[in-house]
Amino acid sequence: MTSPLIKGNAVIAQSGGPTAVINQSIVGVVEGLRGPDEIGKIFGSRHGVRGLIEDNLVDLSAIDQTTLDRVANTPSAALGSTRDKPDADYCARILEACQKHDIRYFFYTGGNDSSDTCRIVNELSNEASYELRCFHVPKTIDNDLVENDHTPGFPSAARYTGLMFMGDQLDNRAIPGIKINVVMGRHAGFLTAASALMRDRSNEDGPHLIYIPETAFDLDAFVTDVERIYTSLGRCQIAISEGVQDASGESIGARLIKGEADAHGNAQLSGSGALGDQLATLLKEKLTPKGGKAPRVRADTLGYPQRCYPDASPVDQAEARISGRRAAEAARSGDIDGSIAIQRASDNPYQPKFVRVPLEAVAAKTRYLPEEHKQGDNDVSDAFVEWLKPLVGPLPEIGRL
Amino acid sequence: MTSPLIKGNAVIAQSGGPTAVINQSIVGVVEGLRGPDEIGKIFGSRHGVRGLIEDNLVDLSAIDQTTLDRVANTPSAALGSTRDKPDADYCARILEACQKHDIRYFFYTGGNDSSDTCRIVNELSNEASYELRCFHVPKTIDNDLVENDHTPGFPSAARYTGLMFMGDQLDNRAIPGIKINVVMGRHAGFLTAASALMRDRSNEDGPHLIYIPETAFDLDAFVTDVERIYTSLGRCQIAISEGVQDASGESIGARLIKGEADAHGNAQLSGSGALGDQLATLLKEKLTPKGGKAPRVRADTLGYPQRCYPDASPVDQAEARISGRRAAEAARSGDIDGSIAIQRASDNPYQPKFVRVPLEAVAAKTRYLPEEHKQGDNDVSDAFVEWLKPLVGPLPEIGRL
Structure with missing residues (x-):
């Protein structure tokens, strides 16, 4: 049984084509990690997980709220992104980098490829008995993630x-x-x-x-x-x-x-x-x-x-922010992992709900436009x-x- | 000496590539024509001056303010536009149509081709001793009209x-x-x-x-x-x-x-x-x-x-509306013609001025990016x-x- 909160650092990375609200998600993660109990440093990895294997990290721990808000409202990926699609070997190097930097929290915003990276890194950390809480925060304008009513980035x-x-x-x-x-x-x-x-x-x-x-x-x-x-x-x-x-x-x-x-x-x-x-x-x-x-x-x-x-949907902005926060809150709550899906709690009035789903449920799968x-x-x-x-x-x- | 106000109908047409604010200009003309003294009917000509020669006119006289405001805020040309570039013969048919419909006020929104159409129609009406007050209301995203600091449509x-x-x-x-x-x-x-x-x-x-x-x-x-x-x-x-x-x-x-x-x-x-x-x-x-x-x-x-x-500049929206109004007010004030140029009254704070310039000064000329x-x-x-x-x-x- 692990403790709900583990001391250690966190890393956040962004992947794939940028969107108008992906920065909302990373700001949400930062906000969610800043609880009453400090966990450690919050790193941003430049250009997706490539920043981890190339040791190109930036310390986000001390960034003030004004800057965070401004970044959140700016389109594209403020940490840079990557088109790299890591295989098991690449993922092993990600895990090594996490161990080196005492990283215990790993957040990756992106589409189905990123959720798959999350899944592999999570499996490798389990095999290595290294406690790493891996979370995927969905982002794709294609809206093609299963388990989701819609994905941050799509509404904008x-x-x-x-x-x-x-x-x-x-x-x-x-x-x-x-x-x-x-x-x-x-x-x-x-x-x-x-x-x-x-x-x-x-x-x-x-x-x-x-x-x-x-x-x-x-x-x-x-x-x-x-x-x-x-x-x-x-x-x-x-x-x-x-x-x-x-x-x-x-x-x-x-x-x-x-x-x-x-x-x-x-x-x-x-x-x-x-x-x-x-x-x-x-x-x-x-x-x-x-x-x-x-x-x-x-x-x-x-x-x-x-x-x-830069004319994002305010609904999308708010939901992307919450998705990031929920991922961080879930990670702080115990040794778990997952992807934060947006589902529809009610249609009229529209009401979303944010649900943690298993990484395997989302990873490398494609959702299509429903028949109706x-x-x-x-x-x-x-x-x-x-x-x-x-x-x-x-x-x-x-x-x- | 003609009377300041002449009884008769008015026609408004839009020309060339639509913009996000060209409808502001036609609504401005309608508002400017609605003075205490009624002049007659206000026609819209469908698809530019082609509506005149094809007798495809719509009566705009009775349109309520709510509709006008909604149209003004809608991009593209609500009356339709045309790529026709009328020659003297085509312009003669425009004048004929004006005479047939007792039109005494002619407003054309567009770029340098439209100002040239305005100029030719105006000359023909003068030759025919038919009092027709011809006004050009600038519109072009290219911003290439001489005499203007900038043209409605460009800022958006x-x-x-x-x-x-x-x-x-x-x-x-x-x-x-x-x-x-x-x-x-x-x-x-x-x-x-x-x-x-x-x-x-x-x-x-x-x-x-x-x-x-x-x-x-x-x-x-x-x-x-x-x-x-x-x-x-x-x-x-x-x-x-x-x-x-x-x-x-x-x-x-x-x-x-x-x-x-x-x-x-x-x-x-x-x-x-x-x-x-x-x-x-x-x-x-x-x-x-x-x-x-x-x-x-x-x-x-x-x-x-x-x-x-549809994310027009509010400055552009306001200026396009005023340009239309000023054209109508000038036309009501006497037997004159011209184009309503936007010039810069002051830089800091920015202040525009709306100036009536001769049609010949604008017609068929091109302004280029200044050296500075x-x-x-x-x-x-x-x-x-x-x-x-x-x-x-x-x-x-x-x-x-």
């Missing part, structure tokens, strides 16, 4: 995406044409679905077509879908996930780019406008009547603002938008003439 | 661009690499320069390199510039205008794409990620050491959110940021660890 990204589509569909009404917007999310369609946040179907608002990675994407059906909307409304706004794939599981972006000359260099999809541009070219070719004028087709790839535009949130092959349901709305903060009202 | 686009770069440069610090962001503005560099809004040079914040269309762009110098920053900081954030051109005046985007296979279809730059993607490919090729690993290079093209993201706002071949001066800051509304504070 959904807010950005929904507002971007609102402005963009009004733009598309003002100067009609076909507009393709490519949204982040390789495997799960939550963020692409968020394009519908501000849509008023009774006004024939866009997005008119929504393509998520969970539904097989067919290029011919796509052209037919767009043609139908464009013929009927004289405009068409499309939301498409960067991760759409065909029935065989091949990425559409990779397939379209493969047909291209070598000048593209490679089939990199993220941080590139290639998928949108290729689809725009395809639509122009297919929808131009013989001897006629090509329709006006434009493509935007939403890019990094989805995860870093899909509608046909190219839309999301109103139930999805109802589910999303309480998470994204105050929204503007659309005025029309 | 600058706000978006500055905040996007802030989040993005923090992202670039968290996961270091080379990041290219392509900004709107074919001829003038104001919006690209706004990328520096939140930059703290003492923290080595991005953007580290800023390329505007006013300065000849050299591909070799670009590669050398990026290499220098990347070698020194391990990261590099770049702002580049979609309109950059080489010393001979050839568009860099068009030149890079020309080298590509036909699959791109054409050299369309706007609403496409091609320029950013081509520059990223170039950097990867040039900066990869023999047998070494290519640097992480990503490109985002900021796209339509620059002009339509440039710094070398690839940066903007601190004086530019000081000039910009009062226009963009409240800004967040960056927290750092």
Whole structure:
């Protein structure tokens, strides 16, 4: 039986693509660790767990509340992040670093890869009989963690995406044409679905077509879908996930780019406008009547603002902060480990609950858009938008003439 | 001598790319026309002046204040817009439509093309001895109208661009690499320069390199510039205008794409990620050491959110509204015409003044970034940021660890 509180140091690290609220989570951890009984030092590890193995730690113990609050409200990862995906060997070096620095509390904010790192480090520490309390604090704009209703970072990204589509569909009404917007999310369609946040179907608002990675994407059906909307409304706004794939599981972006000359260099999809541009070219070719004028087709790839535009959802900010605090409080309460999941305590009024779940329950698993949130092959349901709305903060009202 | 107030109807139209505040301007015109003495009906022309020649008008006379306020706060052009650039013949049809509908007040919000349309219609009405009071209400995110300190629409686009770069440069610090962001503005560099809004040079914040269309762009110098920053900081954030051109005046985007296979279809730059993607490919090729690993290079093209993201600058909103009102008040005051320019009455505290200038003074002319706002071949001066800051509304504070 271990003591509820163990003296020793703590370390916090951030992983994967930054978000608008991941700093809230690390500040929450710091606040949660600052109890009446001091545990020891609180280290920040620079650039994820790489800071541990490269001995690049920063002491966060004495940082004043004003600075903490300012950091919490700043997007991106203030400690730096990493794309490293540690294997067992890498994790062993993480554990060594913890032992070297007398670290007894290990907090990692990130997605399913980070929860897996947490799980491995935790197992290694158990095997070594070194008491290390390992906690995962979820963070991903993709919202693809199982056990969670939603994950910190997603509501702010959904807010950005929904507002971007609102402005963009009004733009598309003002100067009609076909507009393709490519949204982040390789495997799960939550963020692409968020394009519908501000849509008023009774006004024939866009997005008119929504393509998520969970539904097989067919290029011919796509052209037919767009043609139908464009013929009927004289405009068409499309939301498409960067991760759409065909029935065989091949990425559409990779397939379209493969047909291209070598000048593209490679089939990199993220941080590139290639998928949108290729689809725009395809639509122009297919929808131009013989001897006629090509329709006006434009493509935007939403890019990094989805995860870093400084207009976070206040709900997301508060929840990310609490997630960090709960992880720290749980770690102080005994020799336990886990991931802090956000679940929905009630729908109306919206009320979250924060639940500790086992690392193994979350680690390296992927959650997909539930069936009741899909509608046909190219839309999301109103139930999805109802589910999303309480998470994204105050929204503007659309005025029309 | 004409009477100060002439009985007759009014028409308002919106032109060119929408902005976050162009609706403020049309609402300002409506409010300004609603004086103690009624002039007649207030028409909105759908899709710019095309609504006049296609008889697609909507009566705005009776719209309540709540709706007006809601429309004013909604981005994009609520009456619809057009890319038509009317010639003398088209303008003659506009005048005919005005005569047919007993329109005596003509308001056109837009950039330098719209002011030119205003000028031509005004001349035609003078030749026809038909009293038509023609007013141009400036609107352009490019900020390229002469006689103006800045134009409605620009401050909100600058706000978006500055905040996007802030989040993005923090992202670039968290996961270091080379990041290219392509900004709107074919001829003038104001919006690209706004990328520096939140930059703290003492923290080595991005953007580290800023390329505007006013300065000849050299591909070799670009590669050398990026290499220098990347070698020194391990990261590099770049702002580049979609309109950059080489010393001979050839568009860099068009030149890079020309080298590509036909699959791109054409050299369309706007609403496409091609320029950013081509520059990223170039950097990867040039900066990869023999047998070494290519640097992480990503490109985002900021796209339509620059002009339509619903997070307008409150200063911009207020000024756009006043510009519309002043145009209407001037039109009611006598048989005059003109464009309502925003000039700077004082710098500290910032105070604008609204000045009626002749249509000929603005029409079809282009304003460029002034010399004192440039710094070398690839940066903007601190004086530019000081000039910009009062226009963009409240800004967040960056927290750092």
